[in-house]
Amino acid sequence: MKVQVLNLDGTAAGDVELSDDVFGIEPRTDILHRVVTWQLESRRGTARKARERSDVARTGKKFGNQKGGGTARHGDRKAPIFIGGGKAHGPRVRDFNPSLNKKVRALGLKMALSSKAQSGLVVVENLDLTDAKTKALAGTLAKANFGKKVLVVDGDAVNAGFARAARNLIGINVLPAIGANVYDILKHDTLVLTRAAVEKLEARFHG
Numbered sequence: 001m002k003v004q005v006l007n008l009d010g011t012a013a014g015d016v017e018l019s020d021d022v023f024g025i026e027p028r029t030d031i032l033h034r035v036v037t038w039q040l041e042s043r044r045g046t047a048r049k050a051r052e053r054s055d056v057a058r059t060g061k062k063f064g065n066q067k068g069g070g071t072a073r074h075g076d077r078k079a080p081i082f083i084g085g086g087k088a089h090g091p092r093v094r095d096f097n098p099s100l101n102k103k104v105r106a107l108g109l110k111m112a113l114s115s116k117a118q119s120g121l122v123v124v125e126n127l128d129l130t131d132a133k134t135k136a137l138a139g140t141l142a143k144a145n146f147g148k149k150v151l152v153v154d155g156d157a158v159n160a161g162f163a164r165a166a167r168n169l170i171g172i173n174v175l176p177a178i179g180a181n182v183y184d185i186l187k188h189d190t191l192v193l194t195r196a197a198v199e200k201l202e203a204r205f206h207g
Contacts, residue, residue: 001017001018001020001023001024001117002015002016002017002018003015003016003017003018003117003121003123004123005123005124005125005195006122006123006124006125006144007124007125008124008127008129008140008141008144009140009143009144010143010144010145013124013125014125016123016195016198018117018123018198018202019202019205019206021110021205021206022110022113022114022201022202022205023110023113023114023117023121024114024117025110025111025114026111026114027111027112027114027115027118028111031104031107031108031111032108032111032112032115032182032186034100034104034108035100035104035105035108035109035112035182035183036108036182036183036186037098038098038100038105039181039182039183040183041096041097041098042096042097042098044096045096046093046094046095046096047091047092047093047094048091048093049090049091049092049093050087050090050091051086051087051090052086052087052088052090053078053079053080053085053086054078054086055086056078056084056085056086058076058077058078058084058085059076059077060076060078061076062074062075062076063076063077106205108182109180109181109182109185110205111182112182112185112186113180113185113191113201115186116185116190116191120147120188120189120190120191121190121191121193122146122190122191122192122193123192123193123194123195123198124192124193124194124195125194125195126159126194126195126196127152127154127158127159127161127162127194128159128161128162129159129161129162129165132161132162132164132165133165134165134166134167134168134169136165137162137165137166137169138169141169141172146190146192147189147190148171148189149171149187149188149189149190150171150172150173150188150189150190150191150192151173151174151175151184151185151187151188151190151191151192152166152172152173152174152175152192153174153175153176153177153179153180153191153192153193153194153197153201154174154175154176154177154194154196154197155176155177155194155196155197155199155200156176156177156178156196156200157176158174158175158176162174173188177196177197177200177201177204178200180197180201
């Protein structure tokens with residue numbers, strides 16, 4: 001598939017041929033859902049366990065008479081109502097470490113790229129800026145009309161001047177090609193790839 005290449009200000013700068021194996025497959029909702037769920041579950045930390053009645057080291061001896069004391073009935077000091085007692089219905093240890101086949105992960109990334117290729121993909125020549133200032137970059141992006149939520153993916157490393165200028169712009173996120181992932185691609189309205197990013201992403205699957 002042939003796509004027009006733009007400069008950052010939106011002017012034409014040639015075209016590039018995108019691989020149909022990476023940018024031209026039909027997206028499937030179930031695959032994308034599985035990969036996004038796997039990503040979000042992998043971010044969760046292990047829940048810490050609270051000590052309950054059976055875990056607290058206190059005597060199990062009944063410390064008062066069942067009747068006649070004028071107070072409520074109690075069995076032992078491990079009860080949750082006492083200081084030092086066990087936690088009632090405390091959190092249990094849960095380790096969120098789901099597994100997902102590498103082929104499914106790779107397929108999900110291809111489908112995410114393909115969905116943006118259908119609507120929401122922009123290929124730019126590079127991220128070089130004559131004036132690496134936030135205000136200047138904001139004006140350039142407004143002229144290009146890329147949208148409100150934009151993910152910019154560069155090659156091996158993100159252009160330092162562009163990354164610095166885009167750091168305080170709301171809705172603009174920047175990643176190197178190795179960091180491209182399904183969740184971030186789908187979360188943004190527009191995916192902006194440099195020529196170097198296209199080469200790296202295609203080599204990632206064909207290599």
